[in-house]
Amino acid sequence: MARFVLQMAFDGDPRRLEARPAHREHLRRLKEQGRLVTAGPWADDSGALHVYEVADEAELREILREDPYTAVNGYEIVSLREWTPIM
Template sequence: MALFALQLRFTDPDGRMQVRPAHREYLTRLHQAGKLLAAGPYADQTGALLIYDVADEAEVREILANDPYTPADVYEIASLQEWQPLFPVQPA
């Protein structure tokens, strides 16, 4: 397994709010499955940071393809990088 840090930049604030409930339900399922370690928007609501625990980048991209935000076209990927934390993320 590998950790990936994904930074999103929101491109359609109004459209995002329409699909946000479905997006958050999706993230909850990923978190419960152990695939999503941390997630949340930036304080200024311009984007978000998500930390995934997955097999590889292809799995992250598959997860994104199934996210309700994707067909709504409300974000762009600012950065997607494999992450090697100095201090591991602790499960909630």
């Protein structure tokens, strides 16, 4: 398994807020499956940080394709990096 850190930025499009309940349900399912370690928005709601534990980047890209935010172009990927935590 590999860990990936995703940093995303939000724009002001109201469609993202409309998709938020479905997005959060998507994240809840991923957490239950053990594929999402943690996720949450920045305090100013300008974006968010997610940490995933998946087999590889291809699996993560599929997760992102299924995210309701993707359907409404609700975010921009600022950074997507594989991470090796030591603690």
